[in-house]
Amino acid sequence: MYEGNPVDLRMEKMLSADGIFDEAARQCVVKKYDPEEDYIYLELKEDKLEMISLDAKYRCYISTRTELLYCTGVVKERYRQEDRNLLRFKIENGFYNVYEGRKMTKRA
Numbered sequence: 079m080y081e082g083n084p085v086d087l088r089m090e091k092m093l094s095a096d097g098i099f100d101e102a103a104r105q106c107v108v109k110k111y112d113p114e115e116d117y118i119y120l121e122l123k124e125d126k127l128e129m130i131s132l133d134a135k136y137r138c139y140i141s142t143r144t145e146l147l148y149c150t151g152v153v154k155e156r157y158r159q160e161d162r163n164l165l166r167f168k169i170e171n172g173f174y175n176v177y178e179g180r181k182m183t184k185r186a
Contacts, residue, residue: 080108085120086139087130087165090150094133104129108140109164116170117154122163127156130165138167139176146176 085106092099106120118138122130130153140147155166 079113080111080118080140080142083108084141087120087122087167088137088139089131089134090137091135092131092133093135093152094131097131097133100129100131100134102129106165116151116168118149118167118169120165120167122156122165125163127158127163127165130156132156136167138169140173147173148176149173 085108087104087106088102089100104125105123107123108118109121110119111117112119120138132153132155135150135152137148137150140149149169149172151168151170153165154168157164157166
């Protein structure tokens with residue numbers, strides 16, 4: 079459903095007491111969306127996998143043709159596959175429309 083759409087991934091909160099907060103926006107593309115498990119699989123574009131913390135909460139902005147959505151969650155896994163940097167992002171509490179500030183319902 080969101081496959082191929084661009085994503086800005088931004089750290090919202092560091093969960094680890096000794097972690098370093100990163101203010102940079104990381105550019106990604108949605109590779110797969112799994113609505114049943116609430117996961118988004120992202121391809122990290124220009125950055126190294128080590129730039130993404132597994133001990134942080136992120137806000138994921140997804141640009142579609144008609145709207146700008148966001149969701150919050152954590153990166154559960156980061157890995158390489160066929161020379162691509164991939165992330166498995168666990169969504170918490172669904173999607174929200176940025177401009178209307180309202181919660182979006184899950185779409186199959």
